[in-house]
Amino acid sequence: MEDLVAGERSRTGDADADGEAAVDGRRKARSFWKELPILVGIALVLALVIKTFFVQAFSIPSESMQNTLQPGDRVLVDKLTPWFGSKPQRGEVVVFHDPGGWLPEKAEKPNAVQKALSFVGLMPSADEKDLIKRVIAVGGDTVECSGSGPVKVNGKAMGEPFIYPGNTPCGDKPFGPIKVPKGKLWVMGDHRQDSQDSRYHQDRPGGGTIDEDQVIGRALVVAWPVSRWASLPVSR
Numbered sequence: 591m592e593d594l595v596a597g598e599r600s601r602t603g604d605a606d607a608d609g610e611a612a613v614d615g616r617r618k619a620r621s622f623w624k625e626l627p628i629l630v631g632i633a634l635v636l637a638l639v640i641k642t643f644f645v646q647a648f649s650i651p652s653e654s655m656q657n658t659l660q661p662g663d664r665v666l667v668d669k670l671t672p673w674f675g676s677k678p679q680r681g682e683v684v685v686f687h688d689p690g691g692w693l694p695e696k697a698e699k700p701n702a703v704q705k706a707l708s709f710v711g712l713m714p715s716a717d718e719k720d721l722i723k724r725v726i727a728v729g730g731d732t733v734e735c736s737g738s739g740p741v742k743v744n745g746k747a748m749g750e751p752f753i754y755p756g757n758t759p760c761g762d763k764p765f766g767p768i769k770v771p772k773g774k775l776w777v778m779g780d781h782r783q784d785s786q787d788s789r790y791h792q793d794r795p796g797g798g799t800i801d802e803d804q805v806i807g808r809a810l811v812v813a814w815p816v817s818r819w820a821s822l823p824v825s826r
Contacts, residue, residue, distance in 0.1 A: 645669060646806070647813065648685050648720065654779035654786070655722060656754050658683065658822070664814035665722070665822070667807040677802060678725050678775055680743065681824040683809040686777075688719040689800045692791060722809060723777035723787050724752070724825075727770045729802070734766025735759055741778075752825055754781040763789040765798075774799035 650663040659665065667685050678684050727733035727743050739759025740747040750759055761782030770776050776799055779785025788798035812820045 645810075648722065648809070650722065653784050654781050655683070655724075656781040656784070658724075658752050658780045659722070659812065660818065662815075663812050663818055665809040666811050666813045668810050669807040672805070672807060678728065678805050678808065679824060680725055680728060680731075682725045683722060683822050684725055684775075684777070684805050685720050685722045685807060685809060686800055686805045688721060689791075689794070689796065689804060691794060692721060692786065693719050720806065723779050723785070725775050726778050726788075727776040729770055729772040729774050731770045731776070732767050733770060733776050734768065736764045736766075750825070752780045754783070757782040761785070761789070765789050765792070768792075768797065770799055771796075773802050775802060775805070 645666050646669055647664050648667055650659045650661055650665065653661060665683075665685075726741060726748070731743050732745070733741065733743050735741045737760070741750065741759045742748065748759075753759060759782065768776065774796060776788045778787045778789065788800070790798070792798040809822050811822060812818050
């Protein structure tokens with residue numbers, strides 16, 4: 591009789607334990623779903639902070655930087671060092687805002703989801719008008735290119751191993767000599783015969799140069815696709 595009572599108590603105890611475990615599991619599930627929006631919010635805030643102050647992704651839309659960059663490449667751009675007074679240097683690949691009239695109007699507008707993801711930096715900029723080129727000369731430099739080249743900065747020929755195969759340093763647009771004003775940059779694409787860069791905007795304010803303040807940051811690496819991963823070193 592005592593064994594029977596003990597057995598019944600044991601079964602009752604097991605049932606109570608199972609019930610408590612089930613209740614505890616439901617509590618944990620509810621707790622997870624309550625915490626999920628908070629975790630998502632924190633992730634979005636961190637992504638926004640990173641995009642605003644540290645690193646931002648940009649998509650390459652054209653062939654103007656081949657073969658260094660291909661259309662569809664995603665590059666990561668350093669936005670931190672300019673906050674500490676760093677200025678663009680010769681040979682750097684930089685992303686900058688359209689100075690005005692360098693880019694055509696976009697026919698397609700991004701949808702709300704694209705805008706939201708771009709805003710927090712989870713996908714490349716959706717509707718901002720930005721360009722990517724290589725800095726050839728900085729404020730105070732004199733830059734020129736005649737005939738088949740080479741490009742000369744302050745009278746010294748540049749070594750440009752990054753130029754697209756088959757192109758000449760001047761492309762089809764010789765220029766200069768041009769004195770780059772202080773606080774300005776002369777920029778060119780690596781695909782010289784397929785890049786609407788400083789050479790083609792000399793009739794605009796600034797004579798084809800861009801303001802240093804228009805530079806968003808230096809492109810550091812090709813991050814996507816994985817097969818194209820590579821750093822983007824400074825080439826002077």
